[in-house]
Amino acid sequence: MMRSFPDGGRSALIESFHSGEEHALARAISVVEDQAPGFEALLDELRPSVGRARRIGVTGPPGAGKSTLTARFARLLRNEGHRVGIIAVDPTSPFTGGALLGDRIRMAELAIESGVFIRSMASRGSVGGLATAATEAADLMDAFGFDRVILETLGVGQSELEVAAAADSTVVVLVPESGDGIQAMKAGLMEVADIFCVNKADRPGADRLVKEIEVMKAIRAGRTMRGIPRHHGRIAAGSGSAELDVPASDEEGSRSEDSPSVWEVPVLKTIATEGEGIDELAASIDGHFEAMRATGELEARRSHALLEQTRRILIRRAETSTLRAWKAVEREFLEELLAGRMTPYEVAERLNWEK
Ligand SMILES: Nc1nc2c(ncn2[C@@H]2O[C@H](COP(=O)(O)OP(=O)(O)O)[C@@H](O)[C@H]2O)c(=O)[nH]1
Ligand SMILES: [Mg+2]
Known part of the structure; x- marks a missing residue:
């Protein structure tokens, strides 16, 4: 976790954020934009505000x-x-x-x-x-x-x-x-x-x-x-x-x-x-x-927006973990795919982690 917050960790960042230091805001946005490790925890902690x-x-x-x-x-x-x-x-x-x-x-x-x-x-x-x-x-x-x-x-x-x-x-x-x-x-x-x-x-x-x-x-x-x-x-x-x-x-x-x-x-x-x-x-x-x-x-719109955001977060997580897992095994399947011994669908079926 510390890896992604080199200027002293998440709690230090949150502290300067709450004391109104703009550089902390800028930094927090960068962390979130880069989806650096721990970015969701950061957003979660700031959620009450x-x-x-x-x-x-x-x-x-x-x-x-x-x-x-x-x-x-x-x-x-x-x-x-x-x-x-x-x-x-x-x-x-x-x-x-x-x-x-x-x-x-x-x-x-x-x-x-x-x-x-x-x-x-x-x-x-x-x-x-x-x-x-x-x-x-x-x-x-x-x-x-x-x-x-x-x-x-x-x-x-x-x-x-x-x-x-x-x-x-x-x-x-x-x-x-x-x-x-x-x-x-x-x-x-x-x-x-x-x-x-x-x-x-x-x-x-x-x-x-x-x-x-x-x-x-x-x-x-x-x-x-x-x-x-x-x-x-x-x-x-x-x-x-x-x-x-x-x-x-x-x-x-x-x-x-x-x-x-x-x-x-x-x-x-x-x-x-x-x-x-x-x-x-x-x-x-x-x-x-x-x-x-x-x-x-207003309430209806914000409720809708909240559901939308939650849905997108869910999809992003699935996408991120799928891509990470795929990257790890990609080479194993490359030859099979190129030689036509497996179709992309068979690969997808084999790698269906959700099952
Ligand atoms: N004539 C005229 N030019 C404008 C007006 N508003 C903006 N512009 C010009 O239109 C160009 C594009 O403006 P910009 O704000 O960058 O547009 P954006 O791409 O929609 O953000 C700039 O050169 C502005 O100066 C206006 O009301 N009248
Ligand atoms: Mg513009």
């Missing part, structure tokens, strides 16, 4: 202005006296290093100016999935005492979307020049949106995009009324978790279009670079949270 932060997901296509918007929003929260942590899931490939650098600089400026804690995470290569790792980083920030945690993630790909969907409130950022709200619908962004933000409203076509989104919302609402639940696709889509769905408090059959329990997803306009519309965005995020709290949706 988790659960106070509001989590806000910011997602959308690359270049939509998510980081710019996040930085503005974080500043506003700081001015209101909140302690803010940001997790930027940065999927930028080495081929687009420019954008990555831009992000880093903007974020670094924000960190220095306003004392916002920022952590960027790679989006690939983590066993157990991105959403698990990002949620664990958010748990650490929460336990550390940040009362607002923003998760910025690219709205492309299921695992990135899961990060945003695991938040209490999810803001979907779109821009006029991408032109196509249709694209958003295809990418599954409609399903995760609690608030739409049409950024770069200084560019032509913003009003048209707002209308497009409103139309798609209406189409979706129509579908919802015919019995397709609004939130069931939210986290579960593609993750095979339908069987673990908690009973939804918002069963579609029991609510009507004008019921106060239905959150009307707003479509806001912002110019992030100018800071325009940020107050409205912040008010809307607060409004969403209060509405969820009032209707019991």
Whole structure:
């Protein structure tokens, strides 16, 4: 165990964590991100301090202005006296290093100016999935005492979307020049949106995009009324978790279009670079949270997120131990496989440790 905590062991790390030393938070996130030996025990010990932060997901296509918007929003929260942590899931490939650098600089400026804690995470290569790792980083920030945690993630790909969907409130950022709200619908962004933000409203076509989104919302609402639940696709889509769905408090059959329990997803306009519309965005995020709290949706959502996280942890453990065991015997089977004396299925059957 000590091996993974060279600066004095887990209890020392936890001690400096609890006394509010940021380097301990950074270290804890690294331990968790690397899944270093003992990382689960660390999370487990900090667990009693988790659960106070509001989590806000910011997602959308690359270049939509998510980081710019996040930085503005974080500043506003700081001015209101909140302690803010940001997790930027940065999927930028080495081929687009420019954008990555831009992000880093903007974020670094924000960190220095306003004392916002920022952590960027790679989006690939983590066993157990991105959403698990990002949620664990958010748990650490929460336990550390940040009362607002923003998760910025690219709205492309299921695992990135899961990060945003695991938040209490999810803001979907779109821009006029991408032109196509249709694209958003295809990418599954409609399903995760609690608030739409049409950024770069200084560019032509913003009003048209707002209308497009409103139309798609209406189409979706129509579908919802015919019995397709609004939130069931939210986290579960593609993750095979339908069987673990908690009973939804918002069963579609029991609510009507004008019921106060239905959150009307707003479509806001912002110019992030100018800071325009940020107050409205912040008010809307607060409004969403209060509405969820009032209707019991918050509890339902967090219960769902907890089950999802538990399921993912289970799968990660199975994957980790299977891979470790496989690595140990891989060579034994290599020849059999290559010579065609065994099929991959026979190998799998032989190695079925669960039996
Ligand atoms: N004209 C205009 N440019 C913006 C606005 N918001 C962001 N940008 C620019 O769009 C580019 C991408 O922004 P960034 O925040 O990195 O987008 P992200 O990839 O979604 O995080 C940057 O050059 C920003 O300065 C806006 O409201 N109007
Ligand atoms: Mg960004």
